[in-house]
Amino acid sequence: MIKMNKNLTIVYILCGILAVTGIVYFLVAYGEYEDWVELLSFGIQDETTEKQVEISLFIISGLIYFGIVIWLVKTRFIKKSPYIASILVSVALILTYIASRTVGVPIVGVEYYVGKLDMISKILQVVVIALSVVGLYKIHKSLHTLQA
């Protein structure tokens, strides 16, 4: 019973962090929107496509994180797939971020500044990956126990 509660605590924490990561992405998207409006007010149109792509990417990322939370709850935390999805999404976004700060990504190019929200989201994503791996391990372990 205590073990069950501990397992549930882990997935609840995972859901909370997934939701917070989603919110952070929405905040980043809003920040980019503000920057875009500011650029337009100075007649700078060059950045329009870049900003649109960034805003879309951040909103979609936020929505995906909330989608994974719903998926986890709907599958009652016992299916492996949402955990795998959260690992894949987080790894993909971390890699995209690293690429954007080093070699550059198409349209956006290389970004030089690492902001506070960027750091927060990357830390949260690493925690998401770690907790999802723990969740997968727990499911794997309990399946083995049931089979035995």
Added chain:
Amino acid sequence: MINKLQNYRKVVLLSIVAIVPLLLISNSVTSHGQTNNMTNATNQTSASANGPNSEIVKLIDSGISMINSGDNNGAKKSLLQAESGLEDKPDLSGAEKHIEASLKALKENDKNGALMHAEEAKKGLA
């Protein structure tokens, strides 16, 4: 077995949803990236006798002194004007990116970051 198959389908679906934005970045939107607007061409052509980008360098310098004096709003305006002067100059995109970084640093009240990137932008225009 059916459940397992459905789970894999879900994983594949979600992975596709994660990859779509990346594909968007790499391919489909490139055609829209050619939006060229000439409304700010005045700034670009206003080069003085000291060099083709001296007006922009002056704006960045003014931004730097405003950052040092704590006038973040004034600095933001100067840097945005400098950035507007760099429109349609793809060969100076490095300097433009540093101005953007400086603006982002200003937004986060990171004075050192803002100054460092403004200086880097100037180097890119030299």
